Amino acid sequence: MGDRLAAGLQAGRPAGAAAAVCCRSCTSGGWGSGRGWREQHAASTGRGKGPEPADHHQERSEERDAQRYPDAIKWYEEGIKLDPKNPDASTDLGVSYYYAGRTDDALKQFEVSLKLNPKHAKTLFNKGIVLAFGKRDLEGASAAWKQVVQLAPGTPEAQAAAQGLQGIAAAQGRGAAPTPAPAPPGG
Secondary structure, eight states, X not given: OHHHHHHHHHHTSOOTTOSOOOOXXXXXXXXXXXXXXXXXXXXXHTXXXXXXXXXXXXXXXXXXXXXXXXXXXXXXXXXXXXXXXXXXXXXXXXXXXXXTTOHHHHHHHHHHHHHHOTTOHHHHHHHHHIIIIISOOHHHHHHHHHHHHHHSTTSHHHHHHHHHHHHHHHHHHTTOOOOOOOOOTTO
């Protein structure tokens, strides 16, 4: 897996484990995969019991899964108005910003998430992705991923962060740095 991630770092895009994660339930199969993933997400996060945040979470996740990032951004922004202290939703907005080609907005949104919860592993993990692939800042990505490994050992985020660190080490060992990811269509 480290070799796949190193190849992704060299190509300037996430590979293998270097994909954004929503929550522990969603991590097991990735965004939108498998039957009942949204129900698992709602059960694991305590959301899904009313019409407000859960419905927005589902709608924005569907937009993101379909790679309609501008639409997903609108849904996440509305969801955050309903649940402004939710670091998961804030981080998902940052992830959507990144995939919409708005790297600086993504990093700013991750800072909002980290103000809500400075030890939020999902935010730190995704911050590492954006730093590595969006900014080509391997030092910053390493720092974020080391925090994930330290704060959340044994979690899917920590496992992916450890693979990211291995990928950086492999890329640096070959004297390669990630190249910028191509601009999204229309971006």
